[in-house]
Each structure stands twice: as structure tokens, then as C-alpha cells.
Amino acid sequence: MTVAIDETHDPARTSWVASAQGHPDFPIQNLPLGVFSNGNGAPRGGIAIGDFILDLAALARSGLLDGAALQAAEAASGDTLNPLLALGTAPRRALRRSVSALLARDRPHRDAVAPMLHPAHTCALHLPARVGDYTDFYVGIHHATNVGLLFRPDNPLLPNYKHVPIGYHGRASSVRVSGTPVLRPHGQLKAPDAVAPTLAATRRLDYELELGVWIGTGNLPGSAIPIEEAGEYVAGLSLLNDWSARDVQAWEYQPLGPFLAKNFLTTVSPWIVTAEALAPFRIAQPPRPEGDPAPLPYLLDAGDQAQGALAITLEVTISSERMRAEGRAPLRLSRGPASNMYWTIAQMVAHHSVNGCDLNPGDLLGTGTISGPTRDTFGSLLELSRGGVEPVTLPTGETRAFLEDGDLLSMSGRMETEGLVSIGFGPCTGTVEPARKS
Structure with missing residues (x-):
């Protein structure tokens, strides 16, 4: 088993999302995957960062991603993460590295990404995948x-x-x-x-x-x-x-x-x-x-x-x-x-x-x-x-x-x-x- 350590794990990396600093579960070094909904919106994939959820469907449409990272975000845009899980390690890792860079402090895309964040307390969380077995x-x-x-x-x-x-x-x-x-x-x-x-x-x-x-x-x-x-x-x-x-x-x-x-x-x-x-x-x-x-x-x-x-x-x-x-x-x-x-x-x-x-x-x-x-x-x-x-x-x-x-x-x-x-x-x-x- 290959254990890949990269810049996303750097303890010095912080986020412009203030609540991510010192968060007990979801600092920028985590970026877990889930499915959420808010308001009248349909369930779709998201990433937890501090007290917020990053909307992957919106991110996929934003033009901020390309290549394998874009493929992964598009696969996570529906009401289940099964299509993303099926892609395997490389696209998932590419998405993680791109999202980490977009959320990192002093990066140029803050104004573009901020509207894609939803306060977690206003969202409903769903089963992340359809469990076949x-x-x-x-x-x-x-x-x-x-x-x-x-x-x-x-x-x-x-x-x-x-x-x-x-x-x-x-x-x-x-x-x-x-x-x-x-x-x-x-x-x-x-x-x-x-x-x-x-x-x-x-x-x-x-x-x-x-x-x-x-x-x-x-x-x-x-x-x-x-x-x-x-x-x-x-x-x-x-x-x-x-x-x-x-x-x-x-x-x-x-x-x-x-x-x-x-x-x-x-x-x-x-x-x-x-x-x-x-x-x-x-x-x-x-x-x-x-x-x-x-x-x-x-x-x-x-x-x-x-x-x-x-x-x-x-x-x-x-x-x-x-x-x-x-x-x-x-x-x-x-x-x-x-x-x-x-x-x-x-x-x-x-x-x-x-x-x-x-x-x-x-x-x-x-x-x-x-x-x-x-x-x-x-x-x-x-x-x-x-x-x-x-x-x-x-x-x-x-x-x-x-x-x-x-x-x-x-x-x-x-x-x-x-x-x-x-x-x-x-x-x-x-x-x-x-x-x-x-």
C-alpha cells in the first residue's frame, strides 16, 4: 500500500475560511466528502471545511477546475457519491489537491469560491452513497x-x-x-x-x-x-x-x-x-x-x-x-x-x-x-x-x-x-x- 503525503497535509497550510482554523473535525487538512442539501435545492456532493460545506456541483460549473479534478467534481454533482467513488484514487486525489489550493489562505480565487460555501447548520446531510451491499x-x-x-x-x-x-x-x-x-x-x-x-x-x-x-x-x-x-x-x-x-x-x-x-x-x-x-x-x-x-x-x-x-x-x-x-x-x-x-x-x-x-x-x-x-x-x-x-x-x-x-x-x-x-x-x-x- 502506497501512502502519499503531499502539500494538502502540510500543518502550516491554513484556509481563508476562518472556522477551519482549529476546527475539531474539518480543518483544511481533512476535506471529507458527503452529500448535502439546503433550501429547496436537490441533494448534491459537498466537501466539509470548518463550519461550511463547499458545493461540488457549483464548483464543477465554475471553470476553476480542469482535468481529473473536474471529472471528479462532475461525478459528485448528483445525489450520491457512487460515480465519484467508482473513479478511483487518482481523480479523487486531484479533486482534493485542487480544492485545498482554492481554499488555502492568500490564494486568488477566494471571491469566486466564497458563494459556493453554505453554512453547515442550514444544510441537511444525507447518506453519502447508495449502499448496494x-x-x-x-x-x-x-x-x-x-x-x-x-x-x-x-x-x-x-x-x-x-x-x-x-x-x-x-x-x-x-x-x-x-x-x-x-x-x-x-x-x-x-x-x-x-x-x-x-x-x-x-x-x-x-x-x-x-x-x-x-x-x-x-x-x-x-x-x-x-x-x-x-x-x-x-x-x-x-x-x-x-x-x-x-x-x-x-x-x-x-x-x-x-x-x-x-x-x-x-x-x-x-x-x-x-x-x-x-x-x-x-x-x-x-x-x-x-x-x-x-x-x-x-x-x-x-x-x-x-x-x-x-x-x-x-x-x-x-x-x-x-x-x-x-x-x-x-x-x-x-x-x-x-x-x-x-x-x-x-x-x-x-x-x-x-x-x-x-x-x-x-x-x-x-x-x-x-x-x-x-x-x-x-x-x-x-x-x-x-x-x-x-x-x-x-x-x-x-x-x-x-x-x-x-x-x-x-x-x-x-x-x-x-x-x-x-x-x-x-x-x-x-x-x-x-x-x-x-
């Missing part, structure tokens, strides 16, 4: 171990975990953008001492802290993506929350895995932080513990091991309805590094395609829950409450073993490396609403 992996080894300990104390990790990136196909139709309400779902529930299951609203609603991986160019059916090339197929990342009904899951997941427990809603943050923006934050994949099996050759690449992980800090907060009414700040549930992944993103892509499965522009991969080794880094309430027996206490004195109606759950992520400007994803949020009558 969604696959959820299970690469967070601490989460897999913690959950395994709840159900199999003597053998928490199944024998295949350290040999193969485990995953399952999720429901693409229920992937929604941040802020979409979380309707408490129904499903079959069966208590351990019950004779038969019943249909009811879940009593164990949970979140899962994940990264979302957006596929750019795809592969042909029957072809496999070599691991050393897998990075070229990844357009960028977002935050992802794979909401889970744990009581439904416990009853239904054997023998075929999750179904209704997870297909009701998956939330993603609206901005795709591009592979180009992430380049300076690549770090070595943590070494496997001594005695662990080496990956099969199709999953092992020296370059990926050297730069396949990312310096991302992930955080989850909760705010109950009562906390908000009393003006209390959200409570942080967990905070930890995204490097707590046993398999890299490139390994996920290579494995997904090794049997000839074709990935397509706009496909979405979830990493699976990313947890750390200590309680303050756990990525789900199932782990934090140890299956519900040790509830979390909120500042109001309320307790949470699992999510209650009115709870606002928020995820954030920041890319940080010494000497560079930090960038972020923007929020990934959802508020739990009561179940509808079944």
Missing part, C-alpha cells in the same frame, strides 16, 4: 473475547477467529445517516427459563462502536483483490454504529448468526474521510501475540503490516432524556484506539474477495465492534454492563444496563499524530424512540 466484520479481538467470555467462559474465541476475518452480510436497506431516530425494534425473545419465545420489543438495545469502510473502485466477479493492492479499493472511512437487540440476538443467532437483532438500523456518520486524508495517520499493525498463527499468504503483506492500522481515537458518550433536561453534559462511556483490531482493513477487503465476490462502488464494510482491553475502552453496553449485571451509573443517578427510550448515543473519532493537524469524522448520533405497536 453491507458486510459487517468481527475484527475487534477484545470485543470478541469479552462477548465470548459471557457465553463460553472456558473458550471465548472460537478456533477460526485467528485464522480468518469473520464477517456476515448485513442489511443494506437499513443503513441510515447520523441523526436518524432509533426505533426500538421487535423480535422473538426467549428467557432462559421460558418454555417458548414471545414477540416483543427488545429490552436489551445496545450500540456497537465501529468504523465504516467505503469501497471505491470494485473488482470483477470471479477475481480476487490482492492484499498488496487492497488499499486502492478503499475510498475512505466513516464512523458506524451497528445497533443491536441483544435479547433477540441471543435467541436467533444460532446456527446462522445475526438477523433481526441487527437488520433494523445501522447508522453511519455523513462524511467520508478519504484515504488521502488518512495517509499521514497510518501506523504499524500491532504485532500478534506470541504463539498466534500467521495469516495465510493471501492475507499477509509486509507493507500492510507496516502501515495497515490507523492512529484514530474513538469515543462514545450517552445523554439520557433527564440529563438533557437538567442541562448535564453527556457521560463518556468509553475511549480507545482503533488499532485494537486483530485484522487490518486491507485483510478484510482481500478476504471478502478471495472467493471471487465482486465489491462495488459504495459498498460498505463494518469493522465490527472495536473495544480495548480495559473497561473504559469497551465498545458496547453488553461489555460495559457485563451482560447486564453491572449497570453503568449516569450523573443523574440513573443506571443503564442497556439503552432506554430517550437516550442519545453519540460516537466521535479523531485522527491524531504528533506534528500534524488533527482531523475528525464529525458526529455519529442516534436517539432511542419507543417501539411502535407490532
Whole structure:
């Protein structure tokens, strides 16, 4: 995997967009891609810069771009980024470099570009791409171990975990953008001492802290993506929350895995932080513990091991309805590094395609829950409450073993490396609403 560092990452570069300076997520070094609308305008592609969104449809018509950058802006002018993602790395990078130059301080085109900026608070954000397929992996080894300990104390990790990136196909139709309400779902529930299951609203609603991986160019059916090339197929990342009904899951997941427990809603943050923006934050994949099996050759690449992980800090907060009414700040549930992944993103892509499965522009991969080794880094309430027996206490004195109606759950992520400007994803949020009558 080639990591390209260029002038767009220069920490000395600032923007004439004043709010970009010191912005926690969207300084000029980020320039993430998304889809927005404002007023009566149709949804179209945009780039976040500070507290504003740059209109790519307007930029494509402006005459300020040419070549591959113009091609990319035109591809992003519609209501989905799929055409842009399909173009691959070179046009996307050309667009990034051109936009960075146009927004940089002391550049001559400020007066021409300024009318193309829209205050973000006046805009609606949409799903950045049409998701044709969604696959959820299970690469967070601490989460897999913690959950395994709840159900199999003597053998928490199944024998295949350290040999193969485990995953399952999720429901693409229920992937929604941040802020979409979380309707408490129904499903079959069966208590351990019950004779038969019943249909009811879940009593164990949970979140899962994940990264979302957006596929750019795809592969042909029957072809496999070599691991050393897998990075070229990844357009960028977002935050992802794979909401889970744990009581439904416990009853239904054997023998075929999750179904209704997870297909009701998956939330993603609206901005795709591009592979180009992430380049300076690549770090070595943590070494496997001594005695662990080496990956099969199709999953092992020296370059990926050297730069396949990312310096991302992930955080989850909760705010109950009562906390908000009393003006209390959200409570942080967990905070930890995204490097707590046993398999890299490139390994996920290579494995997904090794049997000839074709990935397509706009496909979405979830990493699976990313947890750390200590309680303050756990990525789900199932782990934090140890299956519900040790509830979390909120500042109001309320307790949470699992999510209650009115709870606002928020995820954030920041890319940080010494000497560079930090960038972020923007929020990934959802508020739990009561179940509808079944």
C-alpha cells in the first residue's frame, strides 16, 4: 500500500475560511466528502471545511477546475457519491489537491469560491452513497473475547477467529445517516427459563462502536483483490454504529448468526474521510501475540503490516432524556484506539474477495465492534454492563444496563499524530424512540 503525503497535509497550510482554523473535525487538512442539501435545492456532493460545506456541483460549473479534478467534481454533482467513488484514487486525489489550493489562505480565487460555501447548520446531510451491499466484520479481538467470555467462559474465541476475518452480510436497506431516530425494534425473545419465545420489543438495545469502510473502485466477479493492492479499493472511512437487540440476538443467532437483532438500523456518520486524508495517520499493525498463527499468504503483506492500522481515537458518550433536561453534559462511556483490531482493513477487503465476490462502488464494510482491553475502552453496553449485571451509573443517578427510550448515543473519532493537524469524522448520533405497536 502506497501512502502519499503531499502539500494538502502540510500543518502550516491554513484556509481563508476562518472556522477551519482549529476546527475539531474539518480543518483544511481533512476535506471529507458527503452529500448535502439546503433550501429547496436537490441533494448534491459537498466537501466539509470548518463550519461550511463547499458545493461540488457549483464548483464543477465554475471553470476553476480542469482535468481529473473536474471529472471528479462532475461525478459528485448528483445525489450520491457512487460515480465519484467508482473513479478511483487518482481523480479523487486531484479533486482534493485542487480544492485545498482554492481554499488555502492568500490564494486568488477566494471571491469566486466564497458563494459556493453554505453554512453547515442550514444544510441537511444525507447518506453519502447508495449502499448496494453491507458486510459487517468481527475484527475487534477484545470485543470478541469479552462477548465470548459471557457465553463460553472456558473458550471465548472460537478456533477460526485467528485464522480468518469473520464477517456476515448485513442489511443494506437499513443503513441510515447520523441523526436518524432509533426505533426500538421487535423480535422473538426467549428467557432462559421460558418454555417458548414471545414477540416483543427488545429490552436489551445496545450500540456497537465501529468504523465504516467505503469501497471505491470494485473488482470483477470471479477475481480476487490482492492484499498488496487492497488499499486502492478503499475510498475512505466513516464512523458506524451497528445497533443491536441483544435479547433477540441471543435467541436467533444460532446456527446462522445475526438477523433481526441487527437488520433494523445501522447508522453511519455523513462524511467520508478519504484515504488521502488518512495517509499521514497510518501506523504499524500491532504485532500478534506470541504463539498466534500467521495469516495465510493471501492475507499477509509486509507493507500492510507496516502501515495497515490507523492512529484514530474513538469515543462514545450517552445523554439520557433527564440529563438533557437538567442541562448535564453527556457521560463518556468509553475511549480507545482503533488499532485494537486483530485484522487490518486491507485483510478484510482481500478476504471478502478471495472467493471471487465482486465489491462495488459504495459498498460498505463494518469493522465490527472495536473495544480495548480495559473497561473504559469497551465498545458496547453488553461489555460495559457485563451482560447486564453491572449497570453503568449516569450523573443523574440513573443506571443503564442497556439503552432506554430517550437516550442519545453519540460516537466521535479523531485522527491524531504528533506534528500534524488533527482531523475528525464529525458526529455519529442516534436517539432511542419507543417501539411502535407490532
